[in-house]
Amino acid sequence: MKARKIKNITMTFVISLFAGICLLPLFLVLYYLLKNGLSSLNLEFFINNPKPFGETGGGMANAIAGSFIVVGLASIIGIPIGLFTGIFLTEYKNSKLSDIVRLLSEVLQGLPSIVIGIIAFSWIVKKMGHFSALSGAIALSFMMIPIIARSTEEVLLLVPDSLKEASLALGAPKWRTMFSIILKTASSGVIGGVLSSIARVAGETAPLLFTAFGNRFFSTNILKPMSVLTLQIFDYARSPYDELHKQAWAGAIVLVLIVLLISLLSRVFVRKLSKGVK
Amino acid sequence: MRIGKFYSSDNIYSFILYLFGLFLILLVIGIFSELVINSFPSIKAFHFSFIFKGVWDPARNEFGALPFIFGTLITSFLAILISTPLALGTAILLDEYLSGAFSNIISSLIELLSAIPSVVYGLWGIFVLVPVIRSFEQFLYLHLSFIPFFNSPPYGVGILSAVLILCIMIIPYTVSVSKEVLKLVPSDQKEAGYALGATKWEVISKIKIPYVRSGIFAGIGLSLGRALGETMAVTMVIGNRNAIPKTLFDPANTLASVIANEFSEATSSLHISSLIELGLLLFIITFIVNFIIRIILRRISFKK
Numbered sequence: 001m002k003a004r005k006i007k008n009i010t011m012t013f014v015i016s017l018f019a020g021i022c023l024l025p026l027f028l029v030l031y032y033l034l035k036n037g038l039s040s041l042n043l044e045f046f047i048n049n050p051k052p053f054g055e056t057g058g059g060m061a062n063a064i065a066g067s068f069i070v071v072g073l074a075s076i077i078g079i080p081i082g083l084f085t086g087i088f089l090t091e092y093k094n095s096k097l098s099d100i101v102r103l104l105s106e107v108l109q110g111l112p113s114i115v116i117g118i119i120a121f122s123w124i125v126k127k128m129g130h131f132s133a134l135s136g137a138i139a140l141s142f143m144m145i146p147i148i149a150r151s152t153e154e155v156l157l158l159v160p161d162s163l164k165e166a167s168l169a170l171g172a173p174k175w176r177t178m179f180s181i182i183l184k185t186a187s188s189g190v191i192g193g194v195l196s197s198i199a200r201v202a203g204e205t206a207p208l209l210f211t212a213f214g215n216r217f218f219s220t221n222i223l224k225p226m227s228v229l230t231l232q233i234f235d236y237a238r239s240p241y242d243e244l245h246k247q248a249w250a251g252a253i254v255l256v257l258i259v260l261l262i263s264l265l266s267r268v269f270v271r272k273l274s275k276g277v278k
Numbered sequence: 279m280r281i282g283k284f285y286s287s288d289n290i291y292s293f294i295l296y297l298f299g300l301f302l303i304l305l306v307i308g309i310f311s312e313l314v315i316n317s318f319p320s321i322k323a324f325h326f327s328f329i330f331k332g333v334w335d336p337a338r339n340e341f342g343a344l345p346f347i348f349g350t351l352i353t354s355f356l357a358i359l360i361s362t363p364l365a366l367g368t369a370i371l372l373d374e375y376l377s378g379a380f381s382n383i384i385s386s387l388i389e390l391l392s393a394i395p396s397v398v399y400g401l402w403g404i405f406v407l408v409p410v411i412r413s414f415e416q417f418l419y420l421h422l423s424f425i426p427f428f429n430s431p432p433y434g435v436g437i438l439s440a441v442l443i444l445c446i447m448i449i450p451y452t453v454s455v456s457k458e459v460l461k462l463v464p465s466d467q468k469e470a471g472y473a474l475g476a477t478k479w480e481v482i483s484k485i486k487i488p489y490v491r492s493g494i495f496a497g498i499g500l501s502l503g504r505a506l507g508e509t510m511a512v513t514m515v516i517g518n519r520n521a522i523p524k525t526l527f528d529p530a531n532t533l534a535s536v537i538a539n540e541f542s543e544a545t546s547s548l549h550i551s552s553l554i555e556l557g558l559l560l561f562i563i564t565f566i567v568n569f570i571i572r573i574i575l576r577r578i579s580f581k582k
Contacts, residue, residue, distance in 0.1 A: 004477055005477065007477070008477035008479040011482075012375070012478070012479070014367065015370055015371045016371060017367075018367030018368055018371075019368040021364050022388065022453070023384070023387055023388070025391070025446040028402075028406065029394060029398070029399070029446075032402055032405070033398070033402070036405070081298060081301065084294070084295065085299065085302050087295060087298075088295040088299040089299075091295055092295070092299075097299055098299065101299045103572075104302055104306040105302055106568060106572065107565060107568065108302070108305070110503050110507075110564050110565070110567075110568040112507025112560050112564055113509060114507070114509045114534045114537050114538055114557070115309075115313070115507075115557045115561055116309075117541075118316075118557045119313070122312055122316055123312065142305070145302065145305075146302075149302070173288045174288045174292070175287060175288060199393065203394075203396070203397070203398075205396065205397045205509075206396075206509035206510055206534070206538060209538055209541070209542060210541050213542070230395060230397045233401060234397050234400070234510065237401045237405075238404075252397075252398045255395055259393055259395060260393055263393050
């Protein structure tokens, strides 16, 4: 009898300890980010481009701009394809073909991002003959498509059938019902899914290593190599210069803030949907 | 049955939708065949010995995948081994012990772990974790080197650092899936346990966990899929040595990390093709893992 009680108390303690161990790295990572990065995070960092090696100063303006361009371009390509694929999965949810599409979209989502980098390299970089921001954006869009498709399908299925039937009974065609009724009802959930896919790819490095490649200069030409925040952090972290290490930490703060902000926004939208449907 | 103009506009609509469905199918088939076709020179040169050969030497045009297959599997499995009890404990704490705002705060913090980009974990790994591991290894080397496995020179970077980083990165996935499936246990089962006088721990270990065992396995599988394909953080702390590691502290390489390291610098076509074949192997391994999870998950949803 007593042994059981002791075991119960011990296990409560062990479980709390385990949860503490799981949370510890989060605080350690955030602490060191702020400790090592804050000192280099000033206006200069946002408006200057990298200085030649060995000189102090300089910033990551090129990489910050590059991140927005590459992720923006990936969104332009990936969002419509993902949305329509999601709508396809909803409209034909019981067909054989949508089962296959669902399976393959899971395969695509589970694909290691470095493999997607290889594919974008051999489909685009090799054909064009040089690295480009566009090839990086396409690689990222391949990662966005399955995420958006699955999340869109999930939220569209939450819309009650009665709404759809009412619209069809009034004589609206199926596409009208989808776009004006179902998508509109579930819009905040769809937007939430899209935002979470953007947050996911904004922190990606591996698919960009041999596509966007990186660039020490400010560039807005999407057909040329472009620097991206994640790539620049990676390069700086492996360089031997202390100054660049500090910049890498500062860049990491900016990257984490951007990603967190987008995921927070995504959760706000998703929560709005779950309130609306109820 | 519909009439006139609605009929035709819906036809166009469904045609467009089918196009997008087909696009996704073609995309995945295209990715797979591109990998296979580009691996061909390497497959032709090495056949099956590619998988079993332990030498990777671009200078002599000799390529074997064994060190990387080994590196990928050992880091992922060790990470799963360490992180699973920790993550499961956290999920149980969130499900059974905490409630309301406090539980929400902790699960949001755990989710935050998964939002941090892997290159940031890598950066933290290089400058914070690796030095700590290095001094730990130095201690072992100086004081306990008579024990085999503890006598490797203290590099800091290596299998152990990679495993720890992977642990941190996969914990949120195991936690979130386990937490979700633990919710599925019907409360009458739980209450029956308490009514019989079981302690909280007995209800958890003898009723709840057995009930959702397969769901927890699916969560572990999801984390395993992540760990196998994780590239940046591992590349930055594993030490990038193309040989089979002998101890836990040796530098090594995984399938993903060797591709990240060598792909843009590879010049000979056989080297590139061999790297792509490594990508193909990675594709196949993660595909098998994901396929098994899918079967498990499907079985759970049938049970519901």
